[in-house]
Amino acid sequence: MDGNMIAESMGMSGISIIFIVYFAVILLIAAAACYWEVRLSREQEWWKGLILPLFAVIIGSIANILAIILLMIYGVNRRKMKKKNELEQMKIKDL
Known part of the structure; x- marks a missing residue:
């Protein structure tokens, strides 16, 4: 095996380990919740039983609102870019 093959295989295993740790942390948080x-x-x-569901709804709402704003x-x-491109095309055609 040459050095590139070894580096690529180590890179993929590093990503896999990070994914497994991330997934485990998410599972632990879900189990704790x-x-x-x-x-x-x-x-x-x-x-008191409504605290966590309300928290989840608020977090989800904030995420949804942020997604809508974005x-x-x-x-x-994109509309501004389209108008700018149309104006440039009109200027080119006028010349």
Whole structure:
């Protein structure tokens, strides 16, 4: 094996290890959230069980709002670029 093949195989294993660690951390967070939700939902006060679901909705809403804002920015900028290109094409045709 030459050096390039070894470097490529090590690079892929590094990415795989990072993915496995990331996936494990996500699973641990999900498991902890589920455990915490079970404990909170068994409390005497009914509102304590709603803390995590509300938190998830808020985070999801913020992410959705951010995605919508980013798409709007993208659309506005693309429209400006299109108009600019059309003006340049009109100027070229006028000459």
